Amino acid sequence: MTSTTLQxxxxxxxxxxxxxxxxxxxxxxxDFGRGVHQRRVVRNVSLSISPGECLALxxxxxxxxxxxxxxxxGLTGHGAxxxxxxxxxxxxxxxxxxxxxxxxxxxxxxxxxxQDALSSLDSLRTIGKEVGEVLRLHDLFPPAERxxxxxELLRSVGVPDPEVRAxxxxxxxxxxxxxxxxxxxxxxxxxxxxxADEPTTALDATIAAQVLRLLGDLKDSSTGMxxxxxxxxxxxxxxxxxxxxxxGEIVEEGTMEAVLQDPQHPYTKALLAAVPSASSRGSRLTxxxxxxxxxxxxxxxxxxxxxxxxxxxVLISVDEISKTYPNGVGAVRTAxxxxxxxxxxGDTLGIxxxxxxxxxTVARIVLGVEIPDTxxxxxxxxxxxxxxxxxxxxxxxxxxxxxxxxxxxxxxxxTVRQVIGQAVTAAGVPRAGRYARIVxxxxxxxxxxxxxxxxxxxxSGGQRQRVAIARAxxxxxxxxxxxxxxxxxxxxxxxxxxxxxxxxxxxxxxxxLFISHDLGVIQHMSKDVLVMKDGAILERGPVATVFDAPQHxxxxxxxxxxxxxxxxxxxxxxxxxxTRS
Amino acid sequence: xxxxxxxxxxxxxxxTQTVTxxxxxxxxxxxxxxxxxxxxxxxGLLLASLFLLWLxxxxxxxxxxxxxxxxxxxxxRSFEAPGAAAIFGTDDSGADIYSRIxxxxxxxxxxxxxxxxxxxxxxxxxGLLAGLNGRLVEASVMRVLDVTLAxxxxxLALVVIGIIGGGTENAILAIGAGSIxxxxxxxxxxxxxxxxxGYVEAARTLGLPAGKxxxxxxxxxxxxxxxxxxxxxxxxxxxAGASLSFLGLGTPPPAPEWGAMLSVGRNFIxxxxxxxxxxxxxxxxxxxxxTVIGRELRRRAEGRVQ
Numbered sequence: 001m002t003s004t005t006l007q008x009x010x011x012x013x014x015x016x017x018x019x020x021x022x023x024x025x026x027x028x029x030x031d032f033g034r035g036v037h038q039r040r041v042v043r044n045v046s047l048s049i050s051p052g053e054c055l056a057l058x059x060x061x062x063x064x065x066x067x068x069x070x071x072x073x074g075l076t077g078h079g080a081x082x083x084x085x086x087x088x089x090x091x092x093x094x095x096x097x098x099x100x101x102x103x104x105x106x107x108x109x110x111x112x113x114x115q116d117a118l119s120s121l122d123s124l125r126t127i128g129k130e131v132g133e134v135l136r137l138h139d140l141f142p143p144a145e146r147x148x149x150x151x152e153l154l155r156s157v158g159v160p161d162p163e164v165r166a167x168x169x170x171x172x173x174x175x176x177x178x179x180x181x182x183x184x185x186x187x188x189x190x191x192x193x194x195x196a197d198e199p200t201t202a203l204d205a206t207i208a209a210q211v212l213r214l215l216g217d218l219k220d221s222s223t224g225m226x227x228x229x230x231x232x233x234x235x236x237x238x239x240x241x242x243x244x245x246x247x248g249e250i251v252e253e254g255t256m257e258a259v260l261q262d263p264q265h266p267y268t269k270a271l272l273a274a275v276p277s278a279s280s281r282g283s284r285l286t287x288x289x290x291x292x293x294x295x296x297x298x299x300x301x302x303x304x305x306x307x308x309x310x311x312x313x314v315l316i317s318v319d320e321i322s323k324t325y326p327n328g329v330g331a332v333r334t335a336x337x338x339x340x341x342x343x344x345x346g347d348t349l350g351i352x353x354x355x356x357x358x359x360x361t362v363a364r365i366v367l368g369v370e371i372p373d374t375x376x377x378x379x380x381x382x383x384x385x386x387x388x389x390x391x392x393x394x395x396x397x398x399x400x401x402x403x404x405x406x407x408x409x410x411x412x413x414x415t416v417r418q419v420i421g422q423a424v425t426a427a428g429v430p431r432a433g434r435y436a437r438i439v440x441x442x443x444x445x446x447x448x449x450x451x452x453x454x455x456x457x458x459x460s461g462g463q464r465q466r467v468a469i470a471r472a473x474x475x476x477x478x479x480x481x482x483x484x485x486x487x488x489x490x491x492x493x494x495x496x497x498x499x500x501x502x503x504x505x506x507x508x509x510x511x512x513l514f515i516s517h518d519l520g521v522i523q524h525m526s527k528d529v530l531v532m533k534d535g536a537i538l539e540r541g542p543v544a545t546v547f548d549a550p551q552h553x554x555x556x557x558x559x560x561x562x563x564x565x566x567x568x569x570x571x572x573x574x575x576x577x578x579t580r581s
Numbered sequence: 582x583x584x585x586x587x588x589x590x591x592x593x594x595x596x597t598q599t600v601t602x603x604x605x606x607x608x609x610x611x612x613x614x615x616x617x618x619x620x621x622x623x624x625g626l627l628l629a630s631l632f633l634l635w636l637x638x639x640x641x642x643x644x645x646x647x648x649x650x651x652x653x654x655x656x657x658r659s660f661e662a663p664g665a666a667a668i669f670g671t672d673d674s675g676a677d678i679y680s681r682i683x684x685x686x687x688x689x690x691x692x693x694x695x696x697x698x699x700x701x702x703x704x705x706x707x708g709l710l711a712g713l714n715g716r717l718v719e720a721s722v723m724r725v726l727d728v729t730l731a732x733x734x735x736x737l738a739l740v741v742i743g744i745i746g747g748g749t750e751n752a753i754l755a756i757g758a759g760s761i762x763x764x765x766x767x768x769x770x771x772x773x774x775x776x777x778x779g780y781v782e783a784a785r786t787l788g789l790p791a792g793k794x795x796x797x798x799x800x801x802x803x804x805x806x807x808x809x810x811x812x813x814x815x816x817x818x819x820x821a822g823a824s825l826s827f828l829g830l831g832t833p834p835p836a837p838e839w840g841a842m843l844s845v846g847r848n849f850i851x852x853x854x855x856x857x858x859x860x861x862x863x864x865x866x867x868x869x870x871x872t873v874i875g876r877e878l879r880r881r882a883e884g885r886v887q
Contacts, residue, residue, distance in 0.1 A: 367786060368786070369782055369785065369786065393788040394788075396786065396787075396788040397786075397787060397788045399786070400786060400787075401783075401786060403779060405779075408778065408779040408780070409779035409780055409782070409783045410779075410780055410783075411780040411784075411797075411798050411801075411802065412780075412802070413801060413802065413805070422784065422787070422789070422797070423787050426784075426787040426788050426789050427787075427788075471783070471787075474787075475786075475787050475788070
């Protein structure tokens with residue numbers, strides 16, 4: 001890889017005489033706030049990264065992993081109290097460093113790659129300027145040579161046509177290219193430490209796989225790397241060692257192999273079990289179920305389909321729908337081109353595809369909020385247009401949707417009680433029974449009654465999604481369209497939401513149209529799957545058939561991109577699935 | 582990591598945007614704790630509230646706060662500097678300035694609130710009309726508004742005064758009419774935003790009738806930023822009223838209106854500066870207090886209580 005040679009050329013002389021670890025911290029503790037508001041975010045964390053080594057820091061939101069990573073380069077944030085027995089950077093004691101010292105190091109000796117490339121890049125600067133900024137700030141190349149160096153860097157991280165891209169702005173680049181540009185600026189100065197904070201979380205599966213490969217290529221004998229992620233599977237192939245964090249503490253640390261093969265701490269085991277995949281299908285992803293009522297035997301979603309398929313009612317029938325949008329320059333962009341499918345009662349139909357494949361437009365057409373140019377959607381045997389004309393509220397309510405970002409689907413002024421209450425009222429529940437129904441719905445989705453007067457903004461991501469599900473259930477729907485319902489959630493929270501959806505399907509006989517870019521989630525949840533690309537269906541069939549014997553190259557690419565734990569073993573979370581794995 | 586108070590390095594803010602969910606880390610979210618956070622008053626807020634309370638008292642019962650008659654002319658006591666006898670001094674005709682301030686509060690607030698009410702009601706009606714209707718209606722309404730916005734507010738008010746004449750009520754009408762275009766523009770932009778929001782879509786998929794969606798979701802959420810701007814608008818309307826009085830087109834003297842007091846004080850700025858600084862200070866304090874309270878109200882309305 002060219003990048004490695006590039007890095008060595010530019011390595012600062014100070015970095016070369018280093019033999020010990022790049023960073024070394026002992027007993028790091030970080031507090032935020034003061035007095036009664038003081039919150040301990042990181043407690044007694046010790047870690048060190050040697051040159052040529054890649055350490056993964058894994059844990060869920062709020063586990064303190066990002067704060068720890070940021071503290072390594074002095075970015076803890078205002079109002080934080082950092083204490084450590086030892087804190088060194090490149091062998092020098094960095095414990096008492098102020099902003100001035102850190103800013104000399106950051107960019108030059110330590111590169112930082114953030115999750116969201118769009119908001120990390122200055123929208124008013126070209127990619128070339130952005131990458132060149134690091135070189136300019138640390139005065140690493142004569143101004144005349146900087147441009148050449150920037151082009152080299154962009155090429156080394158796999159940006160095609162770097163001369164063209166260098167003069168473009170972030171919004172003109174795809175998510176994958178933006179992430180590559182960000183990586184280019186992080187490695188521009190050939191830092192001895194590279195920190196990547198959730199580098200692939202916001203990306204499509206195939207793009208994420210490419211970025212992970214790129215990060216793997218960047219590993220060399222002189223660079224220490226720290227990768228922060230909520231998903232063990234993502235970092236499994238990249239990192240040499242892994243530290244699992246929970247509530248500010250490292251609960252388990254060891255070589256990647258050892259931790260994956262033989263996890264010691266129950267939390268690590270739970271994390272490994274939480275990853276949805278083909279082998280986890282039909283089993284629970286979490287040991288503890290967040291549901292008040294004991295769930296029915298969850299053998300598999302198939303149990304609902306014991307009757308022969310012919311007997312089951314077709315709830316939604318989509319017939320050759322197409323939709324185009326004007327693209328602003330007179331032409332049209334085809335979002336959906338001739339898509340047809342059926343959804344039967346009690347089934348889960350998965351739709352996979354990357355951003356821009358038209359899967360969300362299909363969802364909105366099925367939901368009836370978008371009207372297709374041609375073709376029709378039949379709900380209960382009659383087209384949407386007819387229901388709409390007759391103002392058929394029952395049909396309207398029979399299809400509901402939950403979104404990737406539930407917060408935007410809540411009126412910011414309303415409390416949980418008002419949000420669900422409105423849905424309950426719309427479903428025709430008389431005034432006297434409304435409160436009881438709201439509580440019943442909250443119970444159904446595993447939320448405590450005391451959350452009833454909270455506003456959604458005060459809840460966690462998982463709790464918000466539960467409220468969204470409760471609202472959808474209030475309408476007593478037959479079909480729920482799930483549009484990337486867990487993509488924004490941590491693996492562990494995602495597992496609980498997926499378990500909840502599976503339980504609800506069994507108890508209420510719901511049908512799901514399940515849209516995701518994550519094939520693991522689709523494999524776990526659905527019975528049949530559609531693979532979409534550029535608005536059309538490339539491949540369809542039962543999940544097992546499509547994933548085991550993909551007919552299309554694109555499907556194969558998608559499958560190869562799934563981040564997988566090196567061991568195919570599924571760690572049982574409950575006894576039920578012991579027979580299946 | 583999410584919501585770390587104070588973690589606002591540039592990279593930090595970029596990161597917090599992308600992660601959904603509040604921290605799973607311990608945070609006291611019991612209703613009691615939330616209540617405590619809600620009522621922990623900041624000093625600025627406390628001062629603003631106290632000042633507005635005083636102002637309300639001045640409007641309701643000026644006689645209780647200031648016993649001296651604001652109209653009393655007493656040439657022997659003219660131009661008395663602030664002191665024990667008259668806390669804010671006296672003016673050119675020997676009237677007690679403190680008393681005039683107290684008695685003038687009602688008129689000034691009347692102008693501010695009245696003009697803002699006219700602007701908000703007219704502006705939201707026009708803005709909703711433009712935002713909810715088809716392109717043709719919207720385009721024509723917006724072009725008219727653009728023309729109106731090109732003319733400075735105070736100039737527009739002067740034109741209206743020129744047609745209907747001066748006086749307190751006419752000043753209110755003139756200032757209010759001048760601000761309609763401003764509120765209409767914000768309303769229309771906000772209407773577009775709310776119409777396409779996820780919660781309006783969610784409400785429609787629940788089967789709520791269009792009219793109900795309009796009244797429970799669209800209008801309240803459109804009004805939220807408009808009302809916040811209106812609180813700031815009250816301040817500037819009081820200022821505009823004062824300018825009109827200053828020009829002799831608003832409340833006619835000897836009525837104790839703050840703007841009119843400024844107008845008179847201007848003539849004596851070198852030998853009796855308190856005649857102009859005192860009413861000016863009250864004007865500034867009023868505008869500031871209303872703005873501080875307005876912002877706090879918005880914060881609470883959105884549930885962003887930390």
